[in-house]
Amino acid sequence: MSETKDISTVFTKNRTEELGYDVWKHFVVPPFFDKLDLKEGRKPCVIVGGRGCGKTMLLRYLSHQSIFSPDRVSIDCNAVSRIGLYWRADTQFARLMIERGHEDDVWESAFRHLLALVLGIEILNSILNIEGNQPDLISSEDIANVSFKRLLPFGENFDVGIRGLIDNLENELWEFDSWVANARRKEEPSFLPGDKFLHALVSEIQRQVKLLENTNFFVYVDEYENLHEYQQRIINTYLKHSESPLIFNIAMKRNGFKTTRTDGDESINDVADYRVHDIDQYLIDHQFPIFAAEVLYLNLEQAGYESIPIDCKNLRNPESLNKRRCNKYKTRLINQINKLFPGKTEEELSKEVFQDTTLNKKIKKRIEKALKSRNESFGINDFYDEKLPKATIINSALLYRSRLKPQKILEEFNKLKEGKDNDFTGRTNWIHNNFIGCLLSLYESHSVTCEFYSGFETFCSLSRGNLRHFLELCHKSVQSIEMDSTDQLVVSASNQAIAARQTSAIFLEEVSSFGRFGNKLHSFTLSLGSLFALSHRILAQSEPERSHFVISKGESLTEEDFNLLKEAVKWSVLFKVEETKIKDPSIQQTNYEYILNPIYSPYFNITYRKKRKIELKTEEIRVLINGNYEEKKSLLKSYSNKWKVSLDDANPTLFSHLLEEGEA
Amino acid sequence: MKISMQCGENEGDLHFSGWDHAISGVSVDDRGRSAIKFCEDKCVNTHKLEYCPNSLRIFFDDKTYCAEDIEELIEGLGEGSILLETTTLGFVEIFLACRAIKGMSRKKTTLLYMEPQDYTKDPHKRYVLSKRDFELSDEIKGFVGIPYATYMLRKGISTKALFLLGYEGDRLRQAFESLEIQPSMCSFVYGVPAFHPGWEMNSFANSVSILQEKNAGRNILYSGAQNPKVAYNVIEKIYKSCDPSNRERLLISPIGTKPHAIGAALFACEHEDVALVYDFPSKKTGRSSKTSKWHLFDIDFGAVDEEI
Numbered sequence: 001m002s003e004t005k006d007i008s009t010v011f012t013k014n015r016t017e018e019l020g021y022d023v024w025k026h027f028v029v030p031p032f033f034d035k036l037d038l039k040e041g042r043k044p045c046v047i048v049g050g051r052g053c054g055k056t057m058l059l060r061y062l063s064h065q066s067i068f069s070p071d072r073v074s075i076d077c078n079a080v081s082r083i084g085l086y087w088r089a090d091t092q093f094a095r096l097m098i099e100r101g102h103e104d105d106v107w108e109s110a111f112r113h114l115l116a117l118v119l120g121i122e123i124l125n126s127i128l129n130i131e132g133n134q135p136d137l138i139s140s141e142d143i144a145n146v147s148f149k150r151l152l153p154f155g156e157n158f159d160v161g162i163r164g165l166i167d168n169l170e171n172e173l174w175e176f177d178s179w180v181a182n183a184r185r186k187e188e189p190s191f192l193p194g195d196k197f198l199h200a201l202v203s204e205i206q207r208q209v210k211l212l213e214n215t216n217f218f219v220y221v222d223e224y225e226n227l228h229e230y231q232q233r234i235i236n237t238y239l240k241h242s243e244s245p246l247i248f249n250i251a252m253k254r255n256g257f258k259t260t261r262t263d264g265d266e267s268i269n270d271v272a273d274y275r276v277h278d279i280d281q282y283l284i285d286h287q288f289p290i291f292a293a294e295v296l297y298l299n300l301e302q303a304g305y306e307s308i309p310i311d312c313k314n315l316r317n318p319e320s321l322n323k324r325r326c327n328k329y330k331t332r333l334i335n336q337i338n339k340l341f342p343g344k345t346e347e348e349l350s351k352e353v354f355q356d357t358t359l360n361k362k363i364k365k366r367i368e369k370a371l372k373s374r375n376e377s378f379g380i381n382d383f384y385d386e387k388l389p390k391a392t393i394i395n396s397a398l399l400y401r402s403r404l405k406p407q408k409i410l411e412e413f414n415k416l417k418e419g420k421d422n423d424f425t426g427r428t429n430w431i432h433n434n435f436i437g438c439l440l441s442l443y444e445s446h447s448v449t450c451e452f453y454s455g456f457e458t459f460c461s462l463s464r465g466n467l468r469h470f471l472e473l474c475h476k477s478v479q480s481i482e483m484d485s486t487d488q489l490v491v492s493a494s495n496q497a498i499a500a501r502q503t504s505a506i507f508l509e510e511v512s513s514f515g516r517f518g519n520k521l522h523s524f525t526l527s528l529g530s531l532f533a534l535s536h537r538i539l540a541q542s543e544p545e546r547s548h549f550v551i552s553k554g555e556s557l558t559e560e561d562f563n564l565l566k567e568a569v570k571w572s573v574l575f576k577v578e579e580t581k582i583k584d585p586s587i588q589q590t591n592y593e594y595i596l597n598p599i600y601s602p603y604f605n606i607t608y609r610k611k612r613k614i615e616l617k618t619e620e621i622r623v624l625i626n627g628n629y630e631e632k633k634s635l636l637k638s639y640s641n642k643w644k645v646s647l648d649d650a651n652p653t654l655f656s657h658l659l660e661e662g663e664a
Numbered sequence: 665m666k667i668s669m670q671c672g673e674n675e676g677d678l679h680f681s682g683w684d685h686a687i688s689g690v691s692v693d694d695r696g697r698s699a700i701k702f703c704e705d706k707c708v709n710t711h712k713l714e715y716c717p718n719s720l721r722i723f724f725d726d727k728t729y730c731a732e733d734i735e736e737l738i739e740g741l742g743e744g745s746i747l748l749e750t751t752t753l754g755f756v757e758i759f760l761a762c763r764a765i766k767g768m769s770r771k772k773t774t775l776l777y778m779e780p781q782d783y784t785k786d787p788h789k790r791y792v793l794s795k796r797d798f799e800l801s802d803e804i805k806g807f808v809g810i811p812y813a814t815y816m817l818r819k820g821i822s823t824k825a826l827f828l829l830g831y832e833g834d835r836l837r838q839a840f841e842s843l844e845i846q847p848s849m850c851s852f853v854y855g856v857p858a859f860h861p862g863w864e865m866n867s868f869a870n871s872v873s874i875l876q877e878k879n880a881g882r883n884i885l886y887s888g889a890q891n892p893k894v895a896y897n898v899i900e901k902i903y904k905s906c907d908p909s910n911r912e913r914l915l916i917s918p919i920g921t922k923p924h925a926i927g928a929a930l931f932a933c934e935h936e937d938v939a940l941v942y943d944f945p946s947k948k949t950g951r952s953s954k955t956s957k958w959h960l961f962d963i964d965f966g967a968v969d970e971e972i
Contacts, residue, residue: 090818091808092842093814096810099719173816178815181809181813181814182811184732185732515806519804
């Protein structure tokens with residue numbers, strides 16, 4: 001049982017920043033790794049992805065601290081042909097590098113100087129790191145006599161060896177720190193000319209260390225989106241003019257470019273100057289579940305769990321990707337992880353409903369109410385049959401559809417009982433189209449969480465390519481882990497569902513810390529989620545499982561409104577996807593759909609599947625974005641009236657505000 | 665530096681003889697309006713000061729200047745006494761003004777602070793999320809360094825971070841998101857005793873999950889919410905624990921009560937090697953209601969306080 005204790009804390013460090021720079025032990029080579037073209041590629045990369053998709057982990061893996069990690073048993077001697085340098089700008093400091101009595105060109109030179117210092121130190125440290133951790137590749141003799149005499153024009157104290165130059169550049173960095181703090185009062189230091197200095201430094205290293213004469217240094221600038229516009233422009237210039245042996249790459253959230261301009265007249269362009277790698281998309285395209293399962297097992301192995309169905313050493317080795325792609329491997333992996341996080345089939349979910357007295361009563365009450373409102377003389381039991389739980393659950397909604405006569409529903413229900421062709425399962429397939437919507441509507445305001453939110457595949461759907469979300473779902477689940485009869489780890493479906501709800505609430509709360517508009521985004525997410533939740537409560541379930549919206553034709557949204565939507569996409573609160581099938585193009589403003597991040601769905605008790613949309617008018621979107629409390633409340637109330645949603649037994653955490661002052 | 669403190673239920677309980685100049689900010693609630701009225705009644709001249717984190721400039725009496733020009737502006741007020749109205753002034757304005765006053769020959773100032781009677785709860789949040797969610801800020805600009813008290817957080821240089829915490833847990837979450845700091849190197853100061861009994865529970869409730877999530881709850885400290893002197897001492901304790909042989913440094917982020925922020929500002933005035941970071945929430949109009957206790961803090965940068 002000691003395993004259990006370890007496992008409950010194994011996922012606590014699910015942010016790469018907390019793992020340090022050498023992530024070798026923790027890294028799983030992602031399935032899209034060969035798409036990055038890291039063997040021969042010289043073209044700069046722009047790595048794009050939402051928060052938690054693994055950008056920083058990837059960048060740190062590509063950097064020298066991980067590639068030449070002391071944890072690596074053997075390293076190919078070709079590894080020195082590419083040396084990665086990771087840099088994340090300290091935004092709080094970089095944001096002070098404007099104005100303050102200095103012209104723009106002073107700050108531009110200062111930023112180039114900063115790049116020269118931090119990247120210069122990083123280049124030199126990478127050599128010492130290889131020498132220290134992998135002396136078979138670079139020995140201390142190889143670098144003992146390196147001297148930077150030729151760099152004297154850049155600094156009078158640069159005529160030293162590698163360690164000496166690191167010290168001198170560090171000292172300049174201290175001086176620079178002090179100058180930025182007192183920029184108005186202190187005389188500016190003598191600025192190094194950015195990439196020119198870096199090229200000269202690399203050239204001097206390559207001239208004197210033969211092993212590195214064909215090495216390319218790849219700079220990875222993380223969190224590029226946080227830089228000032230002029231700082232992005234300087235990085236863009238370096239990226240555009242990247243050539244061996246110094247190549248600049250950047251990583252950012254979606255919509256992270258403040259400018260694509262360079263210092264010259266040109267801009268940087270996709271394909272011509274760089275290749276975009278969309279990590280979110282790659283993960284969705286490349287079987288996220290397999291990757292997620294592998295990451296999970298690596299974490300479990302590191303916690304000391306012994307029954308790992310795969311060889312975790314292969315996960316760190318890019319050469320093993322093909323092995324990991326074979327069907328046998330994938331099937332074994334998925335079978336195992338499904339045992340750890342078992343889900344429920346629709347049949348099982350429907351049976352659960354009938355085992356719960358309250359839900360059972362609710363179905364009967366709904367059927368009874370529907371028949372009464374339609375003045376029908378049928379009895380409840382005509383539409384209620386515990387042997388047909390799915391169809392019975394559907395009946396509790398179908399009877400509210402005015403276009404559908406109870407007589408017709410009854411006929412089809414009887415055909416189903418008799419095993420004849422029917423609309424519940426045939427081409428019309430009411431069950432397929434309506435079951436989850438009807439199920440969720442039953443669980444609304446119910447104290448037990450619906451087990452629809454359980455199962456490994458469900459966790460992958462809720463995470464939508466986001467490893468941090470996936471690991472947090474696992475973390476919360478394994479806190480209540482149990483051993484089955486064979487001493488295997490098993491998390492019950494009900495515990496998973498509870499964990500999903502808790503995780504959802506945690507991530508929803510986090511939205512308010514998403515950048516400068518965090519509070520606004522948080523309020524927007526709450527309102528939008530509440531709207532979808534209302535839609536899920538429509539008794540007739542004529543449009544079940546609505547979890548995304550489109551903007552209907554009409555008055556255009558302002559730039560400010562679009563900026564908030566962009567911000568929501570940047571922080572992955574929403575996913576913006578091009579709509580492939582537009583039923584009626586005349587009613588939509590754009591052909592984009594905005595999907596609420598499925599991680600928030602358990603909180604709102606709504607579907608995580610992308611099924612149906614709501615068409616929102618411009619003014620409604622504007623209320624969701626900018627409206628005050630009263631306006632949002634009024635919008636939600638108008639929809640509850642339109643959809644005839646009764647809020648009498650509504651979830652108190654979601655809808656009590658609509659019931660204030662006895663209004664609803 | 666010496667800090668002398670007095671506190672009362674209203675201005676009648678405080679001992680003072682008026683000031684030549686008052687420097688205040690913008691009022692957004694009842695106590696702010698009372699504080700500004702006090703300044704107008706008790707001071708010969710009143711001035712407005714506001715810092716803009718986007719342009720790094722200050723507005724002083726409706727004119728704009730570089731933040732660092734505050735030294736000349738305060739020097740320009742002459743040798744007269746100065747009251748800093750800190751209920752309405754932001755944290756950075758307090759730091760810049762105190763630092764400028766420290767550099768003058770006078771080296772003395774008085775700070776006024778009024779406690780709120782209650783904070784406003786957002787009705788939407790009250791029902792939807794948590795009863796303890798208080799919406800005090802509209803837009804949060806993100807963490808930025810402060811002129812005169814900044815350095816770059818970087819690899820290889822160990823940094824201890826100290827957060828003086830208040831109601832808004834999101835601000836701490838954002839700090840972890842945007843600053844390259846190790847949770848294990850962080851200390852957290854709660855305002856205990858709080859302004860009113862029970863209010864400390866709001867601070868705990870809004871940040872405890874973050875501390876748990878980051879496994880960062882080992883270094884928790886307490887300091888009276890209304891006491892800048894104790895806050896100063898607590899900061900000093902952490903400052904002294906930094907290892908100078910490794911050039912270990914201290915980063916302070918006062919995202920809690922104003923008296924705590926005053927303690928942090930005064931500490932940074934006295935220690936040029938610490939860095940300050942602040943996230944500049946735009947304060948919601950009507951964020952608090954009514955006025956509770958009145959405080960006057962007399963600061964003498966030229967004297968020695970044996971309690972500090």
